Amino acid sequence: MTLTALLEASAARAPDALALVAADGGGRVTWSGFVAAARRLAMGFARQGIGPGDRVALWCPNRPEHLIAQFALARLGAATIHINTRFVAADVAGLLDRARPSAVVAAFGFPGMNTTEILAEILPDTRAPLRFILGLDAGGIAEIAGVPVLPWAELDASPERHADDSAPDALCLTFTTSGTTAGPKLVAHTQAAIATHARDVAARTGTGEADAAVLAIVPLCGTFGLSLAMAGIAGGARIVTMARFDAAAADTLIREQKITHMVGGDDLLLRLAEAAGGRPHAPFLFTGFASFHPGADRVVDICGALNMAPRGVYGSSECQALFALQDPADPIRCRIGGGTPASGAAGIRARDIETGLVAEAGELEFSGPSLFMGYLGDPAATARARTADGWFRSGDFGRMHPGAGFDYETRLGDALRLGGFLVAPEEIEAFLKQQPGVAEAQVVGARGGSIAVAFVSGDAPDPVVLAAACTEHLARFKQPSRIIPIDAFPVTDGPNGQKIQRGKLREMAEAALAAEMAQA
Numbered sequence: 001m002t003l004t005a006l007l008e009a010s011a012a013r014a015p016d017a018l019a020l021v022a023a024d025g026g027g028r029v030t031w032s033g034f035v036a037a038a039r040r041l042a043m044g045f046a047r048q049g050i051g052p053g054d055r056v057a058l059w060c061p062n063r064p065e066h067l068i069a070q071f072a073l074a075r076l077g078a079a080t081i082h083i084n085t086r087f088v089a090a091d092v093a094g095l096l097d098r099a100r101p102s103a104v105v106a107a108f109g110f111p112g113m114n115t116t117e118i119l120a121e122i123l124p125d126t127r128a129p130l131r132f133i134l135g136l137d138a139g140g141i142a143e144i145a146g147v148p149v150l151p152w153a154e155l156d157a158s159p160e161r162h163a164d165d166s167a168p169d170a171l172c173l174t175f176t177t178s179g180t181t182a183g184p185k186l187v188a189h190t191q192a193a194i195a196t197h198a199r200d201v202a203a204r205t206g207t208g209e210a211d212a213a214v215l216a217i218v219p220l221c222g223t224f225g226l227s228l229a230m231a232g233i234a235g236g237a238r239i240v241t242m243a244r245f246d247a248a249a250a251d252t253l254i255r256e257q258k259i260t261h262m263v264g265g266d267d268l269l270l271r272l273a274e275a276a277g278g279r280p281h282a283p284f285l286f287t288g289f290a291s292f293h294p295g296a297d298r299v300v301d302i303c304g305a306l307n308m309a310p311r312g313v314y315g316s317s318e319c320q321a322l323f324a325l326q327d328p329a330d331p332i333r334c335r336i337g338g339g340t341p342a343s344g345a346a347g348i349r350a351r352d353i354e355t356g357l358v359a360e361a362g363e364l365e366f367s368g369p370s371l372f373m374g375y376l377g378d379p380a381a382t383a384r385a386r387t388a389d390g391w392f393r394s395g396d397f398g399r400m401h402p403g404a405g406f407d408y409e410t411r412l413g414d415a416l417r418l419g420g421f422l423v424a425p426e427e428i429e430a431f432l433k434q435q436p437g438v439a440e441a442q443v444v445g446a447r448g449g450s451i452a453v454a455f456v457s458g459d460a461p462d463p464v465v466l467a468a469a470c471t472e473h474l475a476r477f478k479q480p481s482r483i484i485p486i487d488a489f490p491v492t493d494g495p496n497g498q499k500i501q502r503g504k505l506r507e508m509a510e511a512a513l514a515a516e517m518a519q520a
Contacts, residue, residue, distance in 0.1 A: 036160055060106065104134070169192060198231050
């Protein structure tokens with residue numbers, strides 16, 4: 001299957017029904033209009049030289065144009081390189097250098113993105129062979145750092161391109177995930193992986209039910225938000241996009257648009273529940289939630305009382321979000337991540353960490369049609385992420401559940417969950433080590449890995465100065481909550497030399513946070 005086939009099948013079933021609705025009143029598009037818009041934009045891209053094998057970066061909040069651009073590029077056999085709207089200049093520059101896209105689709109005027117300033121800063125030095133920037137709400141900007149800016153309306157005015165160069169095995173898109181050595185990795189998926197997974201999730205969550213409506217409130221640049229949106233498209237559900245989260249506005253939107261499907265992190269869902277003020281919603285069909293904070297199982301009780309039908313799910317950029325879903329009939333397991341795979345063709349197994357043998361509990365490994373094709377431009381990392389027989393090594397610890405999939409328990413290693421994103425500590429550490437006075441830096445997670453605490457050593461490093469540097473140069477969700485100077489790091493002797501005791505650092509981080517709370 002291709003993305004073109006996925007979209008056009010839904011449009012054929014109900015061409016005049018609403019497909020896309022912008023929460024801010026920015027547009028309402030029918031299914032036939034969705035297809036036509038994707039075809040027009042595909043022709044506009046083609047006239048600018050974009051075709052099979054090209055890559056185009058998409059830097060856009062949740063709005064109908066995000067999905068239209070995704071399907072237009074797929075029609076051309078081109079790939080979408082998703083850029084997180086929270087990225088700052090260094091993040092965007094690194095991504096463009098790695099992916100080397102031929103063009104960028106960028107939204108202007110979105111709070112917090114600073115599109116013009118960031119592009120003006122990074123484009124003179126980028127190695128990406130950019131031909132143009134396609135600007136949404138660019139306000140008459142004609143060029144940035146010598147790169148022409150074309151208004152969306154210009155490409156949208158093209159005739160429809162009925163030719164279809166989409167292919168099941170073509171590179172469709174990339175998600176960005178943290179890497180532990182050479183920076184973030186680009187997780188590459190084929191069109192078949194995205195489209196097939198969308199149909200599988202649609203079947204499991206009921207997006208094909210009459211009057212189904214998906215609230216796209218989690219960023220579409222990541223797999224959590226995009227997987228549900230694609231399932232909505234596969235089922236023919238109405239997709240309501242919300243560019244910027246606001247709990248009160250979202251509560252109103254859920255009621256006005258009669259939302260039936262949603263995903264979110266525990267914190268987001270609890271904020272929505274608070275905004276609801278105890279007023280139940282019309283019954284949802286599905287709310288998938290991910291646990292990033294301690295006590296997240298409260299989501300099931302609180303949101304369940306509001307008719308939101310919450311249940312734990314599991315996924316990653318590599319196997320896609322909603323890879324597995326818990327059974328709504330099991331009130332205990334609904335509180336945790338895991339479940340049975342959306343695809344009947346998927347495989348799950350656990351491998352004991354010490355013996356390396358398949359066991360009841362251990363590192364989770366997966367196979368199936370939703371898996372990634374590899375890390376773009378990084379065959380060594382791709383090989384490390386796969387077993388000898390081709391299964392994906394998740395880096396997560398879980399427990400097999402007899403006859404009913406698995407339960408996720410924790411992340412192996414030291415990866416952090418910050419602001420809903422998986423972040424490798426090495427990314428923050430590398431930045432801190434570049435700062436004056438810092439000889440060594442270690443970043444660990446506290447409060448279940450949801451808070452980053454940095455320990456630094458060196459020539460009297462100043463936490464205030466370091467915090468200001470982080471604020472200026474790191475994305476907000478990557479900024480450490482605390483920066484603590486330390487004379488020497490706790491170490492242990494091993495067969496391969498001394499190793500820093502990160503477990504001890506986590507204990508120290510928890511103690512520091514507890515002391516602050518006691519003094520407050």
